[in-house]
Amino acid sequence: MGRPYMIWSPEWRHVSGGIRVLHVLGDELRKRGFNAVMHMTHGAYAGNPFDVPCSSSLSVAEQAEAIHVFPEITVGNPSGSDRVVRWLLNFADRPDMKFVWMPSIGDYPVLNVPFIETDVFCFDGRVRSGVAVWAGKGSIDHSLVPAGAQIITHSWPASRVEMAELLKSVEYLLSFDPYTAMNTEAAMCGTPVLVVDDGRWNLGLLSDATFGLSGITDRLDGLELARDKARSAFDVYQSSLPAMGVQVDEFVRMTQGTFN
Numbered sequence: 001m002g003r004p005y006m007i008w009s010p011e012w013r014h015v016s017g018g019i020r021v022l023h024v025l026g027d028e029l030r031k032r033g034f035n036a037v038m039h040m041t042h043g044a045y046a047g048n049p050f051d052v053p054c055s056s057s058l059s060v061a062e063q064a065e066a067i068h069v070f071p072e073i074t075v076g077n078p079s080g081s082d083r084v085v086r087w088l089l090n091f092a093d094r095p096d097m098k099f100v101w102m103p104s105i106g107d108y109p110v111l112n113v114p115f116i117e118t119d120v121f122c123f124d125g126r127v128r129s130g131v132a133v134w135a136g137k138g139s140i141d142h143s144l145v146p147a148g149a150q151i152i153t154h155s156w157p158a159s160r161v162e163m164a165e166l167l168k169s170v171e172y173l174l175s176f177d178p179y180t181a182m183n184t185e186a187a188m189c190g191t192p193v194l195v196v197d198d199g200r201w202n203l204g205l206l207s208d209a210t211f212g213l214s215g216i217t218d219r220l221d222g223l224e225l226a227r228d229k230a231r232s233a234f235d236v237y238q239s240s241l242p243a244m245g246v247q248v249d250e251f252v253r254m255t256q257g258t259f260n
Contacts, residue, residue, distance in 0.1 A: 001033045002033075002034055002256045003065050003256060004035035004037065004062050004065065004067070005029050005036040005067050005068075006055050006067070006068050007023075007025060007039065008022075008039045008041050008068065008069065008070050008071065008074050008078075009022040009023065009040065009041060009071070010040070010042040010073075011040055011042060011045070012046050012047075012048045014159065014160050014163070015152070015154055015163070015182070016154075017115060018071065018089045018090075018181075021089065021113050021115045021181075023038065023050050024050065025069070025111075025113050026038055027050035028113055029252070030052065032248070032249075032252060035058070035062065037052065037053050037054060037057055038052050038053070039054075039068075040054070041073075041074060041078075066081070067083045067255050067256075068085065069085045070085070070086050070094070071086075071087055071089050072088045072089060072090055072093075072094055073090075074086075077096075084097070085098075085255055086098045086099070087100075087111060088100045088105050088106065089101050093106065097254070097258060099111035109247075109250060109251070111247050111248070111251050112240070112243075112244045112247055113244055113247075114241055114244050116181065116185055116188060116237060117160060117164075118237070118238060120160060121167070121188040121234075122164075122188060122189065122234055123168075123188070123230075123234060126168060126169065128169055128170055128171045129169070129170070129171060130148060130149065130150060130169070130170050131145075131146050131148075131149040131150070131170055131171060131173070132150050132166055132170045132172075132173050132174070132186075133145055133149045133151050133152060133174045133175075134152045134173060134174070134175050134176065134180065134182050135177065136175065136176065136179075136180040137179065137180065138175075138177040138178075139176060145174065146174075150166065152166070167186045167191050168189045168190070168191065170191060171191075171192075172186075172191060172192045172194055172227075173191055173194070175194065175196070176195075176198065177195075178195045178198075179200070183195065183216050184211045184233065186215070186230075187214055187230045187234075188230075188233045188234045190215075190230050191230060192216075192223050192227040193215060193216040193217070193226065194217060194226075195216060196218070211236060211237055212236055214232045214233035214236050215227070215229050215232075215233045
């Protein structure tokens with residue numbers, strides 16, 4: 001059914017929203033009957049929760065026919081193919097056909113995928129204590145970190161379930177990255193997020209994002225209001241799921257139609 005998709009990605013890391021969405025896209029395409037595979041750009045292929053196979057599973061003929069999907073971290077065209085799609089998950093622009101994760105990046109079709117597990121990242125009303133800290137694409141200013149705070153790393157917590165358990169247990173998440181999926185994940189757990197403005201924080205850009213700013217603030221004195229608004233973050237994400245399905249369908253229509 002149609003051309004296969006080869007999605008270029010760093011090795012699987014559950015804490016990276018940018019990597020997860022690439023794998024989820026592969027899973028969504030496979031659900032629609034397309035042969036989608038992962039091609040590793042950094043590190044070796046490792047199993048992933050979506051069972052999207054490695055690009056080596058494609059025959060030579062299938063590889064020659066594939067549509068290549070690049071995140072913006074892929075510079076140039078290492079595939080050598082003329083069937084290239086760029087998915088801009090941050091802000092860097094690239095040539096070729098493009099899709100973006102939020103409208104403010106550019107005047108291109110928007111593509112989001114259901115990359116947060118609603119059965120795991122949800123509010124459960126438990127008693128909370130302490131603070132969790134996430135650097136993400138930023139860097140931690142330790143002078144701003146409360147004593148006893150728990151630092152999230154690329155290897156801890158070790159799973160998505162354990163990550164959700166941590167986020168549900170703390171009073172707030174101190175995030176040094178305004179453009180990270182973890183901010184939304186924490187808010188969906190009813191946990192307010194305090195973002196440290198490193199010069200990249202842009203309310204206009206973030207307000208255009210599919211998941212909005214429910215539960216997220218850049219002011220310490222805004223935490224209480226953010227805590228109240230975090231209760232709606234789960235519903236905002238849940239209500240966006242149908243639109244994500246439409247966006248994936250449009251991605252298929254456009255890419256298969258262009259590269260027929």
